[in-house]
Amino acid sequence: MAILETRKLDKWFGGLHVTDAVDFAVETGEIHCLIGPNGAGKSTFFRLVLGEHAPSGGQIFYDGRDITKAKPFERIRRGISVKFQVPGIFQALKVRQNLQIALQHHLEGSSLNEEIDRLLEFLKLKDAESQLAGSLSHGQKQWLEIGMAIALKPKLLLLDEPTAGMTPDETFATGEMVQALNAQGVSVLAVEHDMAFVRQIAQKVTVLHFGKVFAQGTIDEIVADERVAAIYLGEVHA
Amino acid sequence: MALRNSPIAALRLLEGPQTLGKGPGFWGGFTTIVALACLYPLFADGYDVGNNVYFFNWTFMALGLSLIWGYGGALSFGQTAFFGVAGYAYGVLTINLGDAYGLTFVSLIAAVGLSALFAGVLGYFLFFGRISGVFLGIVTLSVTLVLERFMSQTAGPEWAIGSARLNGFNGMGGMPSLTIPWPGGDIVLFPDVALYYLTLAMLVVVYLALRILVNSRFGNVLVAIRENPQRAEMLGYDIRRYQLGAFVIGSGLAGLSGVLYTAWGNYITPSSMGMSAAALPVVWVAVGGRSDLTTTLFGTLLVLAGFQYLTIYGSQYALVVMGVLLVVTILAAPSGIFITVGSLFSKGLRRRLKRESV
Secondary structure: OOOEEEEHHHHHHHHEEEEEEEEEEEEEOEEEEEOOOOOOOHHHHHHHHOOOOOOOOEEEEEEOOOEEOOOHHHHOOOEEEEEEOOOOOOOOHHHHHHHHHHHOOOOOHHHHHHHHHHHHHHHHOOHOOEEEEEOHHHHHHHHHHHHHHHOOOOOOOEOOOOOOOHHHHHHHHHHHHHHHHHOOOEEEEEEEOOOHHHHHOOOEEEEEEEEEEEEEOOOOHHHHHHHHHHHHHHHHHH | OOHHOHHHHHHHOOOOOOOOOOOHHHHHHHHHHHHHHHHHHOOHHHHHHHHHHHHHHHHHHHHHHHHHHHHHHOOOOOOHHHHHHHHHHHHHHHHHHHHHHHHHHHHHHHHHHHHHHHHHHHHHHHHHHOOOOHHHHHHHHHHHHHHHHHHOOOOOOOEEEEEOOOOOHHHOOOOOOOOOOOOOEEEEEOOOOOHHHHHHHHEEEEEHHHHHHHHOHHHHHHHHHHHOHHHHOOOOHHHHHHHHHHHHHHHHHHOOOHHHHHHHHOEEEEHHHHHHHHHHHHHHHHHHOOHHHHHHHHHHHHHHHHHHHHOOOOOOHHHHHHHHHHHHHHOOOOOOOHHHHHOOOOOHHHHHHOOOOO
């Protein structure tokens, strides 16, 4: 069963058809990567799923229910969580407080503190808990935001270029984090440029091109597809 | 669950990440200052004490603006609008109802409630209409100025509510002071020692209650919205409700200032909602340090005292100084003078200064 599904999803910006009748699904429990050349409509699609843009047509289903008209925070409360490309953290607050704000929905008192400690361990941020989030390294900021996203105990995690600006080591560690979460049952949809990262985590890959689903398959199938290479991989490797 | 709602758990929130000051040192200082404030009338002339209540009257509005702007990140120029609405409401209500049976206090509560209701309606359109940043400032300033203009043209006899004449540009007077019903003769709180103690007690209660509020879960979300509204929303918070909540509470406090001022001076004029009146709370709060309740409180008292002193030499001249003070603060000490000067001596404040300049 699909945890996320779009049916004939459309978005126009004036005369520009940025999302063109996209039928797309993330199956429950899978790690699904969305790739495509610049301007393919990945970010718009992402924002449509989050509810930051309203679609011009079509429907979005989450966990079997129509969420096309739901507000962003309502989607989050139903079990979607997101990590943005630019780390969206609370810079002037301490690392610990960042996690507290994410966790205080469903926890309090000692269980809140225990969960914060557990997350700090998982994120390798235990030593930085009383630092200001703004003073973390770029990679640590990315992890903190991943931590805030998973603090909500999501069923579906949306990642928008989660490894942007990371070193190869940090990228690899992030991939392991994502796989660890997936092993706990979290479905993942990631928009990503870094093909090494896609290769590391993706169980399924969808290529967007001019707002349409262009190809879909395993990473090996996608890499072997000459049409994809022509529009995307060739361009990257050239 | 029970623990979170118990009074003891609430008292723990008197200290927290959103407020400066903790431990015996801070609370010792707090108690000393409150004690000194309580002792002051014993050593001063009753007339002076009554006059100085004036300074306390404005602090509620400043604390409210600290909540809306310093903690919530929404710059409102509307504090004076709610000040004026509540001040006029108190006038209209008490002139019609009289001062017996504690009705002045009923009027106080009703007038503050009315200003909060007005803030709720205005805030609903602002925040649910996703108006933010400089536009929020423009809209709230416009509302204030429209109210000033409107009240200024109510000079004619047709502008009366019951027996209360609004009196246009000259302002409304003749409303009773706050009056406590008492067997054998009501206690009228003229600007004197009794009013001083009542206002001081209200200030202490409001200050402590706001400390608890900003360190609560609500306060956590409020500063999260200030730091990054998108992230706060993507943690599942309906940020508009939190912004509206802070706006209503902060504006209601401006309303409380309006009532206390009107009852203290038995007078309210449209110019209390004018351009310079609207700008002054922003100066008080910015100079002291808007991001903390304590620095806001002391900054407000300090700037008010300075303004009052300068007014002796001419009020326009004093306003220019206020403008210069605001510009200098924004350029040289954007976190406010207390945090900036304090950071020379305290490591904690240095860290705070650094994080506010991130």
